[in-house]
Amino acid sequence: xxxxxxxxxxxxxxxxxxxxxxxxxxxxxxxxxxxxxxxxxxxxxxxxxxxxxxxxxxxxxxxxxxxxxxxxxxxxxxxxxxxxxxxxxxxxxxxxxxxxxxxxxxxxxxxxxxxxxxxxxxxxxxxxxxxxxxxxxxxxxxxxxxxxxxxxxxxxxxxxxxxxxxxxxxxxxxxxxxxxxxxxxxxxxxxxxxxxxxxxxxxxxxxxxxxxxxxxxxxxxxxxxxxxxxxxxxxxxxxxxxxxxxxxxxxxxxxxxxxxxxxxxxxxxxxxxxxxxxxxxxxxxxxxxxxxxxxxxxxxxxxxxxxxxxxxxxxxxxxxxxxxxxxxxxxxxxxxxxxxxxxxxxxxxxxxxxxxxxxxxxxxxxxxxxxxxxxxxxxxxxxxxxxxxxxxxxxxxxxxxxxxxxx
Amino acid sequence: xxxxxxxxxxxxxxxxxxxxxxxxxxxxxxxxxxxxxxxxxxxxxxxxxxxxxxxxxxxxxxxxxxxxxxxxxxxxxxxxxxxxxxxxxxxxxxxxxxxxxxxxxxxxxxxxxxxxxxxxxxxxxxxxxxxxx
Numbered sequence: 001x002x003x004x005x006x007x008x009x010x011x012x013x014x015x016x017x018x019x020x021x022x023x024x025x026x027x028x029x030x031x032x033x034x035x036x037x038x039x040x041x042x043x044x045x046x047x048x049x050x051x052x053x054x055x056x057x058x059x060x061x062x063x064x065x066x067x068x069x070x071x072x073x074x075x076x077x078x079x080x081x082x083x084x085x086x087x088x089x090x091x092x093x094x095x096x097x098x099x100x101x102x103x104x105x106x107x108x109x110x111x112x113x114x115x116x117x118x119x120x121x122x123x124x125x126x127x128x129x130x131x132x133x134x135x136x137x138x139x140x141x142x143x144x145x146x147x148x149x150x151x152x153x154x155x156x157x158x159x160x161x162x163x164x165x166x167x168x169x170x171x172x173x174x175x176x177x178x179x180x181x182x183x184x185x186x187x188x189x190x191x192x193x194x195x196x197x198x199x200x201x202x203x204x205x206x207x208x209x210x211x212x213x214x215x216x217x218x219x220x221x222x223x224x225x226x227x228x229x230x231x232x233x234x235x236x237x238x239x240x241x242x243x244x245x246x247x248x249x250x251x252x253x254x255x256x257x258x259x260x261x262x263x264x265x266x267x268x269x270x271x272x273x274x275x276x277x278x279x280x281x282x283x284x285x286x287x288x289x290x291x292x293x294x295x296x297x298x299x300x301x302x303x304x305x306x307x308x309x310x311x312x313x314x315x316x317x318x319x320x321x322x323x324x325x326x327x328x329x330x331x332x333x334x335x336x337x338x339x340x341x342x343x344x345x346x347x348x349x350x351x352x353x354x355x356x357x358x359x360x361x362x363x364x365x366x367x368x369x370x371x372x373x374x375x376x377x378x379x380x381x382x383x384x385x386x387x388x389x390x391x392x393x394x395x396x397x398x399x400x401x402x403x404x405x406x407x
Numbered sequence: 408x409x410x411x412x413x414x415x416x417x418x419x420x421x422x423x424x425x426x427x428x429x430x431x432x433x434x435x436x437x438x439x440x441x442x443x444x445x446x447x448x449x450x451x452x453x454x455x456x457x458x459x460x461x462x463x464x465x466x467x468x469x470x471x472x473x474x475x476x477x478x479x480x481x482x483x484x485x486x487x488x489x490x491x492x493x494x495x496x497x498x499x500x501x502x503x504x505x506x507x508x509x510x511x512x513x514x515x516x517x518x519x520x521x522x523x524x525x526x527x528x529x530x531x532x533x534x535x536x537x538x539x540x
C-alpha cells in the first residue's frame with residue numbers, strides 16, 4: 001500500500017495514461033488482484049451487481065478490466081464509485097483478492113485524474129468535511145451535553161462523538177437518532193464509572209474522504225484529530241460509530257501516524273461488562289421498549305466484516321432481555337445498508353435497503369437494532385419513501401440508546 | 408485575499424433589483440459576487456456550504472417577498488434551506504451574520520443596494536478582528 005502511495009504522490013501532477021496504468025498495476029499487485037480466478041463468487045454476492053440495471057457490472061468484471069490494462073474502462077465502470085466497500089466479496093473470495101482496498105486506492109488515483117462519484121445531499125457532507133480542515137475552526141458542537149452527563153477534561157478515555165451533532169441537524173426529519181446516541185454513550189460510560197473527555201473541536205474522522213479517495217482531506221482531518229488526542233493525554237478512545245472506530249484504529253496508524261491509543265467501539269467495551277451477561281434483565285416497567293420482545297440485528301460493515309465484532313452487540317441485545325432473531329443474511333454474510341460515503345445513492349441503494357428491511361420483517365421481529373448511525377439513517381430514508389408501504393415498516397433503533405434507557 | 412460575499416439572487420425579484428441598481432448607476436461593495444438562480448428555492452444547504460468551503464466571508468440569500476414567489480412555494484423552500492444551513496454553520500462556529508436571508512421586491516434597485524450594503528457592513532463589522540473561520 002505504501003509503495004503505491006509514494007508512486008502516486010510522485011506522479012500526482014502527471015495524468016497521462018501510461019502513468020495511470022503504472023500506478024494502477026502497483027495497486028493491483030498490492031491487493032492481490034492478480035490472483036482473481038474469474039470464478040464469479042464475488043458477483044454472486046455483490047449487492048450492487050444484483051440491482052444495477054443500467055449495465056452489467058461486477059467486482060469480477062472490474063478486476064478483469066484492471067488486469068487487462070483497460071484503465072479508462074475501470075474508472076468509468078458504474079461499480080467504481082457505487083461500490084459500498086462492504087467487503088462481502090472478499091469474504092467469499094477463494095483467492096482473498098482485496099477488492100475494497102483495491103478500489104479505495106484506485107479511487108485516489110481516479111480523483112487525481114478529475115474523476116469523482118456522484119455526491120448525495122447536495123455535497124454538504126463532503127463540504128463540511130473540507131471546511132473542518134481549517135485549523136482555526138472553533139465549533140459549537142457540544143450543545144447536546146446536559147447537567148446529568150458527566151465529562152472530564154482529565155479523563156484517560158475520550159468519547160469520540162463523530163458527526164452525530166451534524167447528522168442530528170439534517171436527518172431529524174427522518175426521525176433518525178442523532179445526539180441521542182451521544183447522550184446515551186456518555187450516560188452508559190458514567191454508569192460504568194467513566195467520565196469521558198469529549199473534544200470541543202473534534203473533526204470528522206475522515207472515513208468517507210478516505211474511502212472516496214480524497215487522501216488530502218483525510219490526512220488533514222486525521223492530523224487535526226491526532227493533535228487533539230495527544231493534547232488530551234488520553235489512553236483510550238470509545239466511539240459509537242463503527243466507521244470512526246475502524247478509521248481511528250486501523251487507518252490513522254496506517255496512513256497518518258501511530259497514536260498508540262486503544263480504540264474501541266462502545267459495544268466491544270460493554271460486552272466485557274455485566275451489561276452483556278443478562279444479570280440485569282430489564283424489569284417490565286422500565287424495559288427500553290415494552291412493546292417489543294423480539295428484535296433483529298443489522299451488522300454494520302465496518303464493525304462486522306472489517307473489525308470482526310459480531311458477538312458483542314448480540315450479547316448486549318440478549319442482556320437487555322430481548323429475543324434475537326437473525327435475518328437470512330447475518331454476521332459475515334450480512335447485507336450492507338445500501339449507501340456508503342454519501343456517494344452514489346439512487347435506485348440501487350433503495351432496492352438494497354428495501355431488500356434488507358424485508359428480510360428484517362420476515363424474522364417476525366418488532367424492531368431492527370443496529371450499531372451504526374448511518375445504517376439507521378439509510379433505512380429510515382428508505383422507509384420515508386411514500387411508494388413503499390407496510391412491508392418494510394419496522395421500528396429501527398441504535399443499540400446504544402436502547403442500553404442507556406435500561407440503566 | 409480580497410473579501411468575498413456571495414449573493415444568491417432569485418431571477419424574478421432580487422435579480423431585477425440588481426439590474427435596476429445597475430441601470431440607475433447605484434454603487435455597492437466590490438466584495439459582492441451575485442449568482443443568479445432561477446428560484447431561490449432551488450439552492451440547497453450544500454451549495455451554501457460550498458461557498459464557505461471555497462472561502463466566502465458571507466452568503467446572502469435574496470429571494471422574493473412572501474406571496475410573490477414565481478413558483479408559489481420557492482421562497483418557503485428557501486426558508487427551510489436557510490434554516491438547515493444556519494444550524495450547520497452555527498455548529499461549525501460561523502458567526503450569525505455570515506449567512507442571511509432577505510427579500511427584495513421586483514426592480515427595486517435601492518432596496519437591493521441597501522440590503523447588500525447592510526450585509527457587507529454586518530459581516531465586516533469587526534473588520535480589525537480576524538474572521539472566525
